[in-house]
Amino acid sequence: MAGGPRRAIPDGAADPAHAAGDLRGLFSFVRRQDLLTLKSLAERGYLTPAVDSTYPLAEAPAAIRRLKEGHPHGKVVVLTVTPDA
Structure with missing residues (x-):
């Protein structure tokens, strides 16, 4: 399992080959502070898209x-x- 005890996501669940339709049920909630933290990390260049x-x-x-x-x-x-260029 990934994501810790509060937001456990089965390994491979985000893989489209294993997903079955809507993935919203995998996430219990989204907190405003979590989104603000992600925003701050992105703005400071700490997140790199793959x-x-x-x-x-x-x-x-x-x-x-x-x-x-x-x-x-x-x-x-x-x-x-x-x-x-």
């Missing part, structure tokens, strides 16, 4: 194929704007 790969919008079908391959090691991102 990105498996990025694709321009024109290559969205390739991004979907990557997801269907299974087990990406992070998020598969489709860019809707061109990042500044």
